[in-house]
Structures are given as structure tokens and as C-alpha cells.
Amino acid sequence: MQVVGFENPEHQEICTQFGLAAFLGQVLESVLVMILLGNGKVQGTATTAEELNELETTLKKKGTLGSLVKQVRAKCAVPANTELLITAAVEKRNFLIHHFFP
Numbered sequence: 001m002q003v004v005g006f007e008n009p010e011h012q013e014i015c016t017q018f019g020l021a022a023f024l025g026q027v028l029e030s031v032l033v034m035i036l037l038g039n040g041k042v043q044g045t046a047t048t049a050e051e052l053n054e055l056e057t058t059l060k061k062k063g064t065l066g067s068l069v070k071q072v073r074a075k076c077a078v079p080a081n082t083e084l085l086i087t088a089a090v091e092k093r094n095f096l097i098h099h100f101f102p
Contacts, residue, residue: 018100025065025093028086032068033059039075065090 036059040046046055059068069086072078078086 018096021093021096025089025097028089028093029063029065029068032065032072033063035072035076036068039072043075065093 033056037046037052037056040055041052046052059071063071069090073083
């Protein structure tokens, strides 16, 4: 598939890889939301389907990736190796989304 305006194969590859990396950043965000939803269910703060839907809506509306990470850290014990991976992933995702193309 050829991206309009990017006839150069190298530019097409850059856009393809950017899309994949952006997608994986969204996967991380979704996983963090799922952790917080599961925590809400386990802790009893969001047990009904309505409460879970409301919590999910709130997390998705107000939650930046950084704020989601902070909330997970506050509610769950995160192993040191996982902390390092999450920190690196957030830094790379933020660079990609906010600074890569300019």
C-alpha cells in the first residue's frame, strides 16, 4: 500500500513504523486502564457493570498516559523490572507522539 504524498519507500516505512509504535503505546494505555478497572473491582470501588463503565469513561477522558501510570503505581505493587520497562515505554511513547515529526 502506498501512502499518498510519500512516494519515497523510506518515508513510507517511517510512517508504517510510526503507526505501529503509536498503536503499541495505545495498547500500554489500555492495559493500564484494565489494571485500574480490575483493581476497582477487587477493592470494591467499582463492582457493578455501571460503576465499571463509569470508571472506564473517567479514566479514558481524564487520563493521560502519565496519570494512568501514577494511578497504577498508587494502587498496585509494581515490580522493579516492570517499573523500568513502563518508565522507558512512556518516555519513548511521549517522544514519538510529541517530538518525533517536528
